[in-house]
Each structure stands twice: as C-alpha cells, then as structure tokens.
Amino acid sequence: MTSGSIFAVFDPAGPYAGSITTLAWVLIAMFVAVLAVVIAALWIALRGSGRLKARLGGTRAIWIGGIGFPVVVLTALLVYGLTLTRHLTAPMPQDAMRVRITGEMWWWRVAYLDPSGRPFMLDANELHIPAGRPVLLELESNDVIHSFWVPRLSGKLDMVPGRRNTLPIQADGPGVFAGQCAEYCGGPHALMGFVVIAHEPAAFDRMMAARRAPRPVPDERGRQLFRSTGCAACHRIAGTEANGMAGPDLTHVGSRRSLGAGILPNNRGTLAGWIGDSQAIKPGNRMPPYKTLSAADLQALAAYLEARK
Structure with a gap:
C-alpha cells in the first residue's frame, strides 16, 4: 500500500491527476524558458553593446516580444491545456460510483x-x-x-x-x-x-x-454511556437510537485509519483521549471536552466505539 502521509503532488496515481501533473510540468518548463528570456533581455539592457540595446528597444522587438510572443505562447498553452484536461469534464459512465x-x-x-x-x-x-x-x-x-x-x-x-x-x-x-x-x-x-x-x-x-450487514452491539456499559453523556445528540450510529447529525457518523468509526480528520491514529487510547479532551488535541473543533468522565468511563466508551467496524 502506498503511504498517504506525504502530499506527493507530482506523483499521480490516476488518470485525472496524471493530466493535471503533465500540464503543471509544461507550465513550469514554460516559466523557466520565459524567465531565461527575461534575464537575457535584462543582461542586454544593463551590459550589452549599444547595438544590442538599440535592437532590444526597437519597434520590431517590442511588437514581437511584447505582443506576438505572449499571444502565440498563451494561445498554444490554452489549447493544449484544454485538450489535455478535457476528460475532467467529460460525462461519467452511468454506472459510475x-x-x-x-x-x-x-x-x-x-x-x-x-x-x-x-x-x-x-x-x-x-x-x-x-x-x-x-x-x-x-x-x-x-x-x-x-x-x-x-x-x-x-x-x-x-x-x-x-x-x-x-x-x-x-x-x-x-x-x-x-x-x-x-x-x-x-x-x-x-x-x-x-x-x-x-x-x-x-x-x-x-x-x-x-x-x-447487521452486527451485534457489544459492551452494554459503553452503549449506556454513549446515550447518557449526550453523544447520541450529535452523532449517529446506524441500527441504534443514536441519530445525531451535528458531528461525524460513528457507525464504522472503529475501522477508520485516523481520528479528528486525519490527525491521530485510531486506537482505543487515542479514542479515549479524544473523547476526554479533544480541544487539547485540535483546538477550536466543535466537540466539547468531557473532563468529568473517569478513566474507566473513557475506556468503556472507547471500547464501544472501537468495536464499531
């Protein structure tokens, strides 16, 4: 499996990202080429001979370099970019997920x-x-x-x-x-x-x-705590009385790779820590801390949620 922890922007893993990456490299190459032309023109303006300076500042050079070159290059890039990425807006198969x-x-x-x-x-x-x-x-x-x-x-x-x-x-x-x-x-x-x-x-x-498929509900103590502490008012667990929609759905929380939208590995210890004081982990998120819960209660809640696969 490929690691998802690093944003490998220039390492596409699918056709849609592939065309975008190709276009990005073309734009980078064009940027380098234009930068080289500008630096060369600047060098001529500062250190070039009088003859070269006169040619660089002439009417013909201005028309070619200031108008003709940008029009040709930008038009070519526009046509190429639209052609390369046209499948991004193409209709999807009717049976597509x-x-x-x-x-x-x-x-x-x-x-x-x-x-x-x-x-x-x-x-x-x-x-x-x-x-x-x-x-x-x-x-x-x-x-x-x-x-x-x-x-x-x-x-x-x-x-x-x-x-x-x-x-x-x-x-x-x-x-x-x-x-x-x-x-x-x-x-x-x-x-x-x-x-x-x-x-x-x-x-x-x-x-x-x-x-x-329906699954048995484990850990009755954790289930009771989930209801009595108000978790069910914000979170939903399919097949139970918990139908809150203010927070993330927890039906399959035990099978997730991470907690807090990608900031913690998902295990019983991090679940207990997140429930107890998520504000200390992700300041400003909308889940209140539950500092009044005992360690045993936090572990029971975490075990209940960990079993939700």
Missing part, C-alpha cells in the same frame, strides 16, 4: 449514494473506492468555503455553500492517498485532513457488503 462529500468545520461528511442519488451509507473523513474505476464526487459545504484536494488522484475543487460541484477521481491501483482542505476555512483549518483508500475491486465489494 457516486459519493457526496460535505465540508464541515473542520471535518468531512461522507455519504455513499445509490443509483438514484440517495445516501445508503454514511462515514466521515475517509473514502473507500475500487481501484481502476472512476468515481464521481459531489462536493458541498454546510458552512463556509472549503476546498477538496487529494493531489495524487485529481485536482482540487472548491466546496461552496448552497452549490454542488462535481469532481471525478480514480486510482490506478490499491493504495492510501492523503487529502487536505485547500481553502482557509478558519480555526483548525490546517488540521482538516482526508484520506482515500483504494481497494482491489473484489475486496472493495466484500468490504461494502460487510459494512451493510
């Missing part, structure tokens, strides 16, 4: 959609996709402008309140790919991470089927 991702302050709401566009499974802060298949993301925001960006799989796109934008992504093979909110959204914006996990198609289908 669709996922709605909603930016929140400061985490990501994830909803897997059925063919009719209705959510059938909820998650948060990570996305599972089948490798080798295109996936269409529907991007929204519930509060301020965010920007969704997984550099190795596609470009970045703003998430604007009241508007739904679409972004295609695809991973060529299995791997773990890091993402980040790329638009300053206040508070702990820098700690608003995301992860995409690409699976072999057969493994992905098995995982999704397992997630949709």
